[in-house]
Amino acid sequence: MTKLTPTCLHVLPSYSILFFLLFIGHTYSQLYDQEHAALLKIKQYLQNPPFLSHWTPTNTSHCTWSEINCTSDSVTGISFVNTNITQTIPPFICDLKNLTHIEFQYNYIPGEFPKALYNCSKLEYLDLSQNYFVGKIPDDIDRMGSLRYIDLGANNFSGDIPASIGRLQELRSLRLYQCPFNGSFPPEIGNLSNLEELKLSLNKKLPPSKLPSNFTQLKKLKVLEITESNLIGGIPEMIGEMVGLEYLDLSLNGLNGKIPIGLFTLKNLRILYLYKNRLSGEIPGVIEALNLTEIDLSDNNLTGKIPEEFGKLEKLTGLSLSTNQLSGEIPESMGRLPALIDFGVFINNLSGPLPPDFGRNLILETFQVASNNFTGRLPEQLCSSGKLVGVVAFDNNLSGELPKTLGNCNSLQTVMIYNNEFSGNIPSGLWTSLNLTTLLIRENKFTGELPDKLSGKLSLLDISYNQFSGKIPSGVSSWRNLVVFEASHNMISGTIPRELTALPMLTTLLLDQNQLTGSLLSDIVSWKSLTTLNLSMNLLFGEIPEEVGRLPHLTYLDLSENQFSGKIPSQIGHQRFTELNLSSNLLTGRIPSDLENSVYSRSFLNNSGLCTTTSMLNLNICGSGQQKxxxxxxxxxxxxxxxxxxxxxxxxxxxxxxxxxxxxxxxxLDSTWKLTSFQRLSFTESNILSGLTENSVIGSGGSGKVYRIAINRSGDVVAVKKIWDNRKLDQKLENEFLAEVKILSSIRHSNIVKLLCCISDGNSKLLVYEYLENRSLDRWLHRKNRSSTMSGSVHHIVLDWPKRLHIAIGAAQGLCYMHHDCSPPIVHRDVKTSNVLLDSEFNAKIADFGLAKMLIKPGELATMSAVAGSFGYIAPEYAHTTRVNEKIDVYSFGVILLELTTGREANYGDEYSSLADWAWRHIQEGNSITDALDEEIREPCYLDEMCSVFRLGVICTGTLPSTRPSMKEVLQMLRQCCNPLVYGEKNVKGNYDVVPLLKNSKRERTLESD
Known part of the structure; x- marks a missing residue:
């Protein structure tokens, strides 16, 4: 037997180490090959998408691929974010045995929750948000026991949120927002003792339910966000025990009761959003949450005073207490908060002076104190930081001169201080402030004269009901961007300068109740956009120029109480005025035949020289005084x-x-037909009936066919809508017919299709309209009417952006008239591109009122027996509740704006989504708006306008009706093509509605940051 020497004993362990290293190397090689093969299999399963073209079976390590993360040379993470994946999750993805991290958000992944992920035993992070998953979240999801982060938001998961989620004890973050869940929040979530973030917002289909009280057991929770999820009841009193809470957002729900005292004792709390609920009572006065940076308690029913303790919140950057019932004074210490940027307390019952230190040591940007009872002066140092964007202080009792520092405040964009007691001159620098777009100072006691120059960006100027004097300066021609100029009820004198006609964007000009003299210039024909002109109660004389009748969009004209003489130009009769007043002048001659209508019965009073051929106008009958x-x-x-x-x-x-x-x-043939006219006609029912042939059909819809019929040898044509199917007219079509006749026969507007007459017999109904050469907008946008023959060849005609914007403004003017100028207001219920008709100049006209609904009073919710409308245009609340108000038309119009900017159809998407959903998703994903625009018209010079209108379309299609602007606001935004949330429009009292500068809506914040 061989004796082992010490040397041999030393050599044997070396061989063991070598063997061990060889074994490890072989194992690593096997693992590498296995993972490499699994990744290439995933690529093949996803049908070799271009973004994975660098995944090749070469010697390059897959750990270098950008989508892969490795730890110790083994795949632990895979990330496919916003890569347009349309396949399901690869069922073999867990062949990557060491996966801890999976990201598949912002794709188009269909199917149910992928249970194959249960095989990823080490999975800690799972993000499947922003996809098309359907069905229920599995009841056995707790099998994924290692999960620390899960985001399933913005999918189509339905049913109940499973209670088994409460058994995922390792969870730090749970995100289940924006899904059509229809159960309540399971209280088992309160068992997640390690949870730090909980987001359950935008679950609008949940039944009304209370916030589970055991949620307050989540001591480690830092972020709690449950907005727009139908929460009711009170905020649990024990919320003060959630000591880790840093971010709390329970806004846009139905919460009631008082704000718990313990909420303001959370020392780590930084963000508190409770806006748009039904909270009542006083704001707790004990404030220990000194780390608060943002507080928004607006749109509730809070009472009492603003707590003095708020003056200790030295980190506070934003405070909104607007639209409550608060009273008392603003604590003086709040004017010295060093970090305050946004301050809003409008629409309350606050009183007393404003703290004088506001702005002195701050970086204040927005100051909104409108609609209260404040007295005294505006704080002198509001713009000491040079960053002030807006001052909104209207509807108070403020007085004195404006702070001179406002004259040096070039950051200012909006000043709304109307309906106060201010006096003195406007600081000279304020008129020309570099960024000023809105200056509303009406209903005060200001004096002085109008300046030669204004801010180059100023679009809205209202100085009415003051004491301004002097002439309109010749430098008015430099006010190039002015859209609205209102200077009623002042002491302005002199003539109307020719330079005033050089303002191309002007839509509203009010100079009534002044001391103007001279004649009205014929140069006004340059006012192509003008809709409203009021020069009443002045000293003007001479003839009314015929050019007044050539202003294409003029719908409101008041020249009363002057000294105009001569005949009324016949061209004025061709206009369709919603308001016309030529009373109390020196006019003579016959009234133009087109104006001989009872609608104008009070339009010509106190003109002794005028006559008419009808008795409807309360004037002399022409020829009655002539001698035989x-x-x-x-x-x-x-x-x-x-x-x-x-x-x-x-x-x-x-x-x-x-x-x-x-x-x-x-x-x-004709004896049974009855013709009811609404305009002066140049045809009879015979002309119409004889033209009802198949060769003249130009379209058809759910209620009948539409014909193009020539009514005389001159080639004049009309459009005829026939509601007739050779049997007795059913009740539904009868009601639609009556609705359309009732509405269209009572309204007159240049952007609403003109109904000439109706013809009916026992079982047939005909509506005769003016014919619009370019037919409907959808034919132009969606290649249904773009082909045109020229010289024997076919080419495509594309609507350029200026035409599209012109169409959008026209359609908005029609809807604005329906919503705000009709009494009672009219809701169309079926606004869509096929119901926007275009004349030869591409002027838009709203058509097809068969589904319209007359409301009893503005803003009222009327409940319809069934939902009507077209897919892609139907507002969410209408589809779910059948409740109707004007905001459903705003939603539909927002879809049209998206169609105009993107070129896509309203039903763009799949069976679960539409163009509106797609556009919002495009914004949420952080994509550039430019990428969404129609490539056929995407020119650099129009990009800013197109992006602004796209944003407006997204805002109009907001899920909540309360977040959508009114049509008045929409119209003004379109005319501006700028930030839609800078100022409001006039309300029924002649004042302007509050449109806050400090946004509440996350949708708005996302748009702003795009």
């Missing part, structure tokens, strides 16, 4: 006339036999 023919007329002339008459009668009698037979045949 002289009795001394020649007998010879009378005899000649008599002979001519006899000869004519003989000739007439000779033709009666021929005509009589024709009339009898025709009477059999």
């Amino acid at each position: 023919a002289s009795k001394g007329s020649s007998i010879a002339v009378a005899l000649i006339i008599s002979l001519v008459i006899v000869a004519f009668i003989v000739a007439l009698l000779s033709s009666l036999l021929v005509i009589r037979a024709y009339r009898k045949r025709k009477q059999a």
Whole structure:
């Protein structure tokens, strides 16, 4: 037997180490090959998408691939974010045995929750958000016991949130937002003792339910976000025990009761959003949460005073207490908060002076104190930081001169201080502030004269009901971007300068109740966008220029109580005014025939020289005062006339036999038809009935066919909508017919299709409209009418952006008139591109009112028996509740704006989504808006406008009706093509609605950051 020497004993362990290293190397090689093969298999399963073209079976380590993360040379993470994947999750993905991290968010992945992930035993992080998953979250999801982070938000998961989620004890973050769940939040979530983040927002289909009280047991929770999820009841009193809470957002729910005292004792709390609930009572006065940076308690029913303790929140950057019932004074210490940027307390019952130190040591950007009872002056140092963007202080009792520092504040964009007691001159620098877009100072006691120059960005100027004097300066021609100029009820004198007609964007001009003299210039024809002109109660004279009747969009004209003379130009009769007043002038002659309508019965009063051929206008009948023919007329002339008459009668009698037979045949056809006219007609029912042939059909819809019918030899045509199917008209179509007739016969607007008459018999209904040459908008946008023949060849006609914007403004004007100027207001219920018609100049007109609904009063919710409308245009609340108000039209119009900017159809998407959903998703994903725009018209010079209108479309299609702007606001935004949340429009009282500068909506924040 061989004896082992010490040397041999030393060598044996070396061989063992070598063997061990060889074994480890072989194992690593096997693992590498296995993972490499699994990744290439995943690529093949996903159908070799271009973004994985670098995944090749070469010697390059897969750990270098950007989508892969490795730890110790083994795959532990895989990330496919926003890569347009349309396949399901690869069922063999857990062949990657060491996976701890999976990201597949922002894709188009279908199917149910992938249970194959249960095989990933080490999985800690799972993000499947923003996809198309359907069905229930599995009841056995707790099998994924290692999960620390799970995000399933923005999918189509439905049913209940499983209670088994409460058994995922390792969870730090749970995100189940924006899904159509229809159960309540399981209280078992309160068992997740390690949870740090809980996001359950935007689950709008949940039934009304309370926040589970055991959620307050989540002591480590830092983020709690449950917005727009139908929460009711009170905030649990024990919320003060959630000591780790840093971010709390329970906004946009139905929470009621008082704010728990313990909420303000959370020392780590930084963000507190409770806006748009039904909370009441006083704001707790004990404030220990000194780390608060943002507080938003707006749109509740809070009472009492603003706590003095708020003045200790030295880290506070934003405070919104607006739209409550708070009273008392603002604590003076709040004016000295060093970090405050946004301050909003509008629409409350606050009183007393404003803290004088506001702005002195701050970086203040927005200061909104409107609609309260404040007295005294505005703080002198509001703009000491040079960053102030907006001052909104209207509807108070503020007085004195404006702070001179506002004259040096070039950051200012909006100043709304109307309906106060301010006096003195406007600081000279304020007129020309570099970024000023809105200056509303009406209903004060300001004096002085108008400046030669204004801010180059100023679009809205309202100085009405003040004491301004002097002339309108010749430098007014430099006010190039002015859209609205209101200067009513001042002491402005002199003539209307020719330079005023050089403002191309002007839509509203109010100069009534001043001391203007001279004539109205014919140069006004340059006001192509003007819709409203009021020059009443001045000293103007001369003839009314015929150019007034050539302003294409003018719908409101008031020239009353002046000294205008001469005839009313016939061109004015061609306009369709919603308001016309030429009373109390020196006008003479006959009223234009187109204006001989009872609608204008009070439009011509106190003009003794005017006459009319009808008794509807309370004026003299033309010719009634003329003397009879002289009795001394020649007998010879009378005899000649008599002979001519006899000869004519003989000739007439000779033709009666021929005509009589024709009339009898025709009477059999027409005797049962009844024509009701709404305009002066140049045709009879016979002209219409004879043209109802198949060759004249130009379209059809759910209620009948549409015909193009020539009514005379001159080539004039009308459009006829026939509701007739050779059987007795059913009640639904009868109701639609009556609705359309009732509405269209009572409204007149240049952007609403003109209904000329209706013709009916026992079982047939005809509506006769003006014919619009370019037919419907959808034919132009979606290649249904783009082909045109020229020189024998076919080419495509594309609407360029200026035309599209022009169409959007026109359609908005029509809807704005329906919503805000009709009494009662009108909701269309079926706004879509096929119901926007275009004339030869591409002026838009709203059509098809068969589904319209007359509301009893503005803003009222009317419940319809069934949902009507077209997929892609139907507002969410209408589809779910059938409740109707004006905001459903705003939603539909927002879809049209998205169609105009993207070129896509309203039903773009799949069976679960539409263009509106796609556009919001595009924003959420952080994509550039430019990428969403129609490539056919995407030119650099129009990009800013197109992006602004796209954003407006997304805002109009907001899920909650309360977050959508009114049509008045939409119209103003379109005219501006700028930030839609800078200022509001006039309300029924003649004042402007509050549109806060400090946004609440996350949707708005996302848009702003894009």
